[in-house]
Amino acid sequence: MPNQPSASRFMRWFDPRFRQPGTWAFILNRITALGLTLYLAMHLVMLGKLAQGPEAYDSFIALAKTPVIKFGELLVIAAGFIHGINGIRIALTSFGIGVRYQKQLFWIGLALSVVATAIFGYYMFFIA
Amino acid sequence: MSTERWTVNFLVSRKIGDTKAHLESFKIEVDPDEYVLDGVERIWAFHDRSLTFRHACHHSTCGACGMLVNGVEKLTCITTIRSVTHNGGTLKVEPLRNFPVVSDLVVDMGLFYTRMDEVKASQVVPVNNSTLPYETVEFPADGIEHERLADCIECGCCISACPVALTTDSYYGPAVLAGAHQTESILKDGQAFNLVDHADGIWRCHSGFECSAVCPSNVDPAWRIMDLRRRVIGHRIKQFFGKK
Amino acid sequence: MNRSTPKPNEGAGLWLYKIIAGLLVVVVLGIHFVVNHMVAPEGLLSYADVVRYYQNPAVVWMEVFFLVVVVSHSLVGLRSIILDLNPPQRIIGVMNVVLLVVGSGAVIYGVWLALEIASRGSSL
Ligand code: SF4
Ligand code: SF4
Ligand code: FES
Numbered sequence: 001m002p003n004q005p006s007a008s009r010f011m012r013w014f015d016p017r018f019r020q021p022g023t024w025a026f027i028l029n030r031i032t033a034l035g036l037t038l039y040l041a042m043h044l045v046m047l048g049k050l051a052q053g054p055e056a057y058d059s060f061i062a063l064a065k066t067p068v069i070k071f072g073e074l075l076v077i078a079a080g081f082i083h084g085i086n087g088i089r090i091a092l093t094s095f096g097i098g099v100r101y102q103k104q105l106f107w108i109g110l111a112l113s114v115v116a117t118a119i120f121g122y123y124m125f126f127i128a
Numbered sequence: 129m130s131t132e133r134w135t136v137n138f139l140v141s142r143k144i145g146d147t148k149a150h151l152e153s154f155k156i157e158v159d160p161d162e163y164v165l166d167g168v169e170r171i172w173a174f175h176d177r178s179l180t181f182r183h184a185c186h187h188s189t190c191g192a193c194g195m196l197v198n199g200v201e202k203l204t205c206i207t208t209i210r211s212v213t214h215n216g217g218t219l220k221v222e223p224l225r226n227f228p229v230v231s232d233l234v235v236d237m238g239l240f241y242t243r244m245d246e247v248k249a250s251q252v253v254p255v256n257n258s259t260l261p262y263e264t265v266e267f268p269a270d271g272i273e274h275e276r277l278a279d280c281i282e283c284g285c286c287i288s289a290c291p292v293a294l295t296t297d298s299y300y301g302p303a304v305l306a307g308a309h310q311t312e313s314i315l316k317d318g319q320a321f322n323l324v325d326h327a328d329g330i331w332r333c334h335s336g337f338e339c340s341a342v343c344p345s346n347v348d349p350a351w352r353i354m355d356l357r358r359r360v361i362g363h364r365i366k367q368f369f370g371k372k
Numbered sequence: 373m374n375r376s377t378p379k380p381n382e383g384a385g386l387w388l389y390k391i392i393a394g395l396l397v398v399v400v401l402g403i404h405f406v407v408n409h410m411v412a413p414e415g416l417l418s419y420a421d422v423v424r425y426y427q428n429p430a431v432v433w434m435e436v437f438f439l440v441v442v443v444s445h446s447l448v449g450l451r452s453i454i455l456d457l458n459p460p461q462r463i464i465g466v467m468n469v470v471l472l473v474v475g476s477g478a479v480i481y482g483v484w485l486a487l488e489i490a491s492r493g494s495s496l
Contacts, residue, residue, distance in 0.1 A: 003225060023338055327383070
């Protein structure tokens with residue numbers, strides 16, 4: 001029978017149409033969760049360069065200063081803010097705090113994430 | 129009711145037997161202040177007697193007429209045509225999601241009803257336990273124990289909207305968890321906590337709040353799930369320290 | 373009607389752990405960020421900087437703590453996502469083992485790395 005729950009329909013988790021801010025938050029949370037997990041794995045592997053001594057690590061750092069990699073890092077930072085701030089929202093609402101303001105909390109959290117990422121980006125690209 | 133007439137293209141999901149569902153178009157004239165269910169009934173009455181759909185009360189009490197209207201869960205007997213389309217526009221009517229489709233717009237809610245029984249969700253509740261704590265409704269304090277119908281009309285809209293129910297039917301779903309919350313508020317014996325404290329219960333919900341957005345009957349299932357979480361955690365902590 | 377019985381795979385305990393670990397990640401990551409991107413010149417630490425930074429035992433402890441919290445939060449979260457797909461109980465069993473091995477592997481590797489870096493201080 002069609003239309004019933006099926007694990008193969010998981011891509012529809014990411015379909016934001018006809019949905020509410022709560023689901024948009026969920027979509028962002030899930031995408032950033034997967035992205036950050038991947039980043040964590042890569043980060044741990046890359047830090048292994050430290051064990052190979054100064055040359056290996058410092059040349060890796062030189063690579064990390066190229067604009068493309070920096071942009072990738074900024075994405076990770078954005079993901080971190082979105083996931084972290086929304087995580088606080090989920091934690092609060094799950095303990096019954098602010099449940100009726102969850103939409104407002106989502107928009108505030110998203111705005112904070114954008115501002116914070118912009119500050120980091122400005123710092124990374126124009127100051128550092 | 130106005131004397132205004134609209135022409136609306138109803139796109140109705142049809143499925144007979146094991147065939148694949150497809151949309152069939154019916155252009156009909158309606159009064160925009162009629163309800164979506166009225167349009168569906170007119171199609172059945174004047175265009176195609178083989179169309180199947182569920183309804184009974186026509187006044188948001190039986191919970192039978194939940195459908196997907198232009199992609200969003202609606203109780204079709206109280207959704208005006210005006211609120212979902214425009215003159216000359218289209219109006220897509222599909223069966224609820226996340227339930228097996230029996231035919232056309234009819235879905236099988238058997239598993240859902242079984243679970244409502246499991247959590248002892250009752251249709252008639254004492255008035256003082258019938259509302260959400262944040263609501264300020266005054267009931268007569270005349271010493272008589274008043275009862276009323278529970279808010280949840282078991283329409284299934286919330287389950288249709290729930291993204292977790294989309295991928296797994298082992299998830300209890302918003303209405304059932306809300307039912308458990310109501311049961312606990314009446315019986316206060318902690319039994320409901322055990323019924324929902326598992327991977328297919330309150331911990332599976334990822335706080336999308338879709339259920340509360342589509343609920344036509346003010347149950348606010350997501351609020352109740354969040355409240356259950358808080359209370360289950362509190363209950364477990366107390367248990368851990370030996371208080372029962 | 374296929375009727376699956378509820379599975380105790382994620383109860384109050386694990387869920388609460390995920391939330392608390394998540395909040396701890398926010399706190400420690402804040403410190404991590406500031407150190408790695410604000411304090412260090414050029415935005416990133418050089419090898420020598422890293423080794424010097426790791427001479428402080430508090431730093432080693434903090435990094436190890438951070439590692440444990442972040443790895444466990446991400447793996448418990450990943451597990452939640454997989455549970456949403458309603459896998460059969462047998463797959464859940466396999467998944468639990470794989471996640472445990474990956475998690476402990478990552479932590480052991482990370483601790484080794486932290487101690488290794490810290491031990492290089494004398495060569496500076
Ligand atoms: S809040 Fe929970 S129960 Fe409600 S739609 Fe979202 S996942 Fe489903
Ligand atoms: S909780 Fe609301 S949407 Fe869900 S079945 Fe009950 S009345 Fe319908
Ligand atoms: S027909 Fe009874 S609720 Fe709509």
